[in-house]
Amino acid sequence: MTPGILAAKKAKVNYTIHEYDHDPAAESYGGEAAAKMGVAPERVFKTLVVSLDDKELAVGIVPVTAMLGLKQIARAAGAKKAAMADKQLVQKTTGYVLGGVSPLGQKKRLRTFIDSTAHHFPTVFVSAGKRGLEIELAPDDLARLTNGLLVPLQQD
Numbered sequence: 001m002t003p004g005i006l007a008a009k010k011a012k013v014n015y016t017i018h019e020y021d022h023d024p025a026a027e028s029y030g031g032e033a034a035a036k037m038g039v040a041p042e043r044v045f046k047t048l049v050v051s052l053d054d055k056e057l058a059v060g061i062v063p064v065t066a067m068l069g070l071k072q073i074a075r076a077a078g079a080k081k082a083a084m085a086d087k088q089l090v091q092k093t094t095g096y097v098l099g100g101v102s103p104l105g106q107k108k109r110l111r112t113f114i115d116s117t118a119h120h121f122p123t124v125f126v127s128a129g130k131r132g133l134e135i136e137l138a139p140d141d142l143a144r145l146t147n148g149l150l151v152p153l154q155q156d
Contacts, residue, residue: 002129003105030064
């Protein structure tokens with residue numbers, strides 16, 4: 001059981017775990033997850049970590065079909081600029097490997113922003129903390145568990 005699943009369990013939210021055989025040759029972790037679980041890719045969200053003004057790390061959660069808008073997340077966070085965070089720093093800070101970074105149960109809780117399209121669905125899928133493992137939960141529960149703000153995050 002990953003820290004992400006433990007966080008959902010401890011919070012007593014409704015969730016479902018989905019496991020699939022991860023192919024290391026897959027070009028897109030999120031695209032692979034959607035295909036192997038047989039769900040619309042718009043409901044599968046990826047967890048990306050950015051650096052805000054070179055001072056603070058934050059999480060952006062967007063559909064796997066979209067690109068995270070760096071201007072959008074910077075604006076939402078009240079920062080001047082955002083850039084994708086260093087991979088080693090992401091792993092060290094969150095406790096998760098890339099491709100399996102969960103927004104739940106991170107070693108250090110980071111400010112979190114969730115793309116507002118999550119509200120289009122009764123449930124969404126995010127990484128449960130390792131490649132090949134997804135957790136399905138309501139967008140409001142995701143926001144509550146991460147202290148996340150629902151805002152437009154997709155690149156224009």
